[in-house]
Amino acid sequence: MGLLGRLLGRDHDGHDHEGHDHEGGHGEHHLVVVRIPADPANPFAAVAYSGPVSDFLATTGLGEMLSAAAGAQHHKGPGGTPFVQLDLALHDVSDKALGRLIGELERLGAPEGSRLRTEHGEPVPFGNLS
Numbered sequence: 866m867g868l869l870g871r872l873l874g875r876d877h878d879g880h881d882h883e884g885h886d887h888e889g890g891h892g893e894h895h896l897v898v899v900r901i902p903a904d905p906a907n908p909f910a911a912v913a914y915s916g917p918v919s920d921f922l923a924t925t926g927l928g929e930m931l932s933a934a935a936g937a938q939h940h941k942g943p944g945g946t947p948f949v950q951l952d953l954a955l956h957d958v959s960d961k962a963l964g965r966l967i968g969e970l971e972r973l974g975a976p977e978g979s980r981l982r983t984e985h986g987e988p989v990p991f992g993n994l995s
Contacts, residue, residue: 896953896954897958
């Protein structure tokens with residue numbers, strides 16, 4: 866089983882621990898949330914990812930973009946760490962499909978500290994080193 870499979874709670878046959886198949890099937894959609902650290906000086910950070918990611922999903926047939934937004938993660942005190950959040954509906958959450966998505970996000974410049982999370986999985990870190 867690959868790293869993504871372990872993090873996403875699937876066995877080597879592409880089934881999760883409840884026995885559900887996650888290797889494809891265009892009739893089913895799986896929610897995937899991507900969070901990418903954003904430059905606080907760039908108010909258009911969400912736009913920089915939403916268009917290219919929507920095009921990538923449509924071209925590859927992996928799924929579709931549900932929404933893209935910018936926000937701030939509040940830990941302590943005022944302000945917060947800015948991020949871009951992409952909510953995606955994917956047909957396929959196999960290691961291969963998620964690897965393709967992560968590769969595209971990194972190609973688009975997603976920095977270290979980015980995270981991808983499926984409905985039933987643990988966050989998967991990714992991103993380009995600065």
